[in-house]
Amino acid sequence: MINMKKILIYIFLSLAAISFLYPFYWMIVASLSPESEIGGLTFLPTEFTLDSYIQMFSKIPLGRALVNSIFVATLTTGGVIVFSSMVGYALSLMEFKGRNIIFYIIIFTMTLPFQITLIPNYITMVKLNLVDTYAALVLPFLLNSFAILLFRQAFIGMPKSLIDAARMDGCSDIRILYQVLFPNIIPTVVIVGILTFMNSWNEVLWALIVIRDENLMTMPQMVTLFSVGGRAESQLGVKLASAVLLALPIMLAYSFFQKYFIQSMASSGLKE
Amino acid sequence: MKKNKWLPYLFVAPYLIHFVVFVAFPVCFSLFLTFHKWNIISPVEFVGTTNYSRMFNDRMFWKAILNTLKFLVIHIPLQLIFALALAEFLNRKIKLQGFYRAAFFLPVIVSGVVVTILWQQLLAFDSGIINRLLVNIGFGKVGWLVDPDIAMGSIAVMATWKNVGLYVILFLVGLQTVPPSYYEAAEIEGASHWQKFRHITLPLINPTIFMVVILSTIGGFSLFIEPYIMTGGGPLNSTLSSVLYIYKQAFQYYHMGYSATLGFFFALLILSVIIIQKKYIETND
Numbered sequence: 001m002i003n004m005k006k007i008l009i010y011i012f013l014s015l016a017a018i019s020f021l022y023p024f025y026w027m028i029v030a031s032l033s034p035e036s037e038i039g040g041l042t043f044l045p046t047e048f049t050l051d052s053y054i055q056m057f058s059k060i061p062l063g064r065a066l067v068n069s070i071f072v073a074t075l076t077t078g079g080v081i082v083f084s085s086m087v088g089y090a091l092s093l094m095e096f097k098g099r100n101i102i103f104y105i106i107i108f109t110m111t112l113p114f115q116i117t118l119i120p121n122y123i124t125m126v127k128l129n130l131v132d133t134y135a136a137l138v139l140p141f142l143l144n145s146f147a148i149l150l151f152r153q154a155f156i157g158m159p160k161s162l163i164d165a166a167r168m169d170g171c172s173d174i175r176i177l178y179q180v181l182f183p184n185i186i187p188t189v190v191i192v193g194i195l196t197f198m199n200s201w202n203e204v205l206w207a208l209i210v211i212r213d214e215n216l217m218t219m220p221q222m223v224t225l226f227s228v229g230g231r232a233e234s235q236l237g238v239k240l241a242s243a244v245l246l247a248l249p250i251m252l253a254y255s256f257f258q259k260y261f262i263q264s265m266a267s268s269g270l271k272e
Numbered sequence: 273m274k275k276n277k278w279l280p281y282l283f284v285a286p287y288l289i290h291f292v293v294f295v296a297f298p299v300c301f302s303l304f305l306t307f308h309k310w311n312i313i314s315p316v317e318f319v320g321t322t323n324y325s326r327m328f329n330d331r332m333f334w335k336a337i338l339n340t341l342k343f344l345v346i347h348i349p350l351q352l353i354f355a356l357a358l359a360e361f362l363n364r365k366i367k368l369q370g371f372y373r374a375a376f377f378l379p380v381i382v383s384g385v386v387v388t389i390l391w392q393q394l395l396a397f398d399s400g401i402i403n404r405l406l407v408n409i410g411f412g413k414v415g416w417l418v419d420p421d422i423a424m425g426s427i428a429v430m431a432t433w434k435n436v437g438l439y440v441i442l443f444l445v446g447l448q449t450v451p452p453s454y455y456e457a458a459e460i461e462g463a464s465h466w467q468k469f470r471h472i473t474l475p476l477i478n479p480t481i482f483m484v485v486i487l488s489t490i491g492g493f494s495l496f497i498e499p500y501i502m503t504g505g506g507p508l509n510s511t512l513s514s515v516l517y518i519y520k521q522a523f524q525y526y527h528m529g530y531s532a533t534l535g536f537f538f539a540l541l542i543l544s545v546i547i548i549q550k551k552y553i554e555t556n557d
Binding site: 009010012013016017019020021023024026027030038039083084086087089090091094095096099102105106109111112113114115116117118119120121122123124126139140142143148173198201202204205208209220223224227228236239240242243244246247250251254258261262265266 | 277279280281283284286287288290291293294295297298299301302305312354357358361362364366371372373374375376377378379380381382383384385386389390391392393394398399401433437438441442445490493494496497500501504514515518519522523528531532534535536538539542543
């Protein structure tokens, strides 16, 4: 009786796992199949071909978009880690007038829906002549309320003696922050890094708004426009091939750092 | 000890600049725009409350709200039921737990663009694998993305598939905070599995439920790339979402004043819905 129940649970969980994995499997296999076979494909392809990939690369400069995506996501992630940790440090370990006000502003900013700032931010980009620049993709994301709060939390948890000792040795605040404290909060840095990189990598609405020049497009934007616009010429294979290449980098990173991905995302849900 | 009085301000300066440029100014400017007509190129023109009256008389605007509600009504219960069920099963002594968790989580990390392109093929009318399966077992084809009555539901199911893994993890965290002694006490009283779940688990994971409802609500109001790629808002505007409508007003017609009004209103709507949900869920248990 108990075993029966257990088996049912395993069946349920396995069906769920298949429903999450199979579509990705199908997508990869379909992108490697001849165009005419995709309509009938269920499990195994009849023949492998790189045709869809070759055609796709002849239609769009996806390699260039990959470089753009890596550049933008890396720059954003680096910026968020540097700037947010500085603010988090000031809010937790420095005394100054207005500290609480800034803290409340950060909390307030987190609850503000992005719909309200979307259009004005676009106009700011137009007025600053930043449309069609990398800066437009990076600047608005360089500071992040949630990252600041995570760093603040991490610094509050640091032993006071460690900071006092460093002060005695004549360390400046910058050195305390980056040389003394940073090595002790690596988990927080990893969480902020993964979340920021992933969000930046997957951001597409903002890119669609501020980038029109194909040479500056990030991967998700280019794949989106390729899929929506006429250039895929309603060929499934090439669309799927571009989608596979868009998914691949994050999937690879996920397969190595799976635990950290899950931890980071779980902590991002625990905002309250 | 010498102390630099200005140093803390130097540390928070990047944030303050960022806040002024990308949060404070846009919020004020957004309010300003709601009373003006502007296409960026020609001069700004004051139009009083025209944008507001236009919005309340705009059938597309109401359609977008209705579509979002439709999405939420399907998405939130599905999300809660599946995430709770999967988390509850995963929380038992299960082999391969890590594998299951990793599998459920995969769609969460992958770009919505990928998921949408993939599902567009799975749900395709003629060649889609789901319709082929239905035909094989003797049913007719379903117009998942071409039938105006079904399309938004299809997108809601897809969004659930994409996000449920995250909520499984959140519920798992929640479930692990329930002290085992509570269950042991209930067992001594002879409580059934369901009774334990209903009277111990549910009340204790109420904060997680609240969070899932709120995050799903925000997700529903932020829906953009899915209809943008899959349906373009069609058929018959049945999948036109709030953000897609803002986007169209701003970047197809260059109605900056009107689209800012839409954005302003949707933001207020999101905040009020969340406040109502908070009240309701907190008094419910």
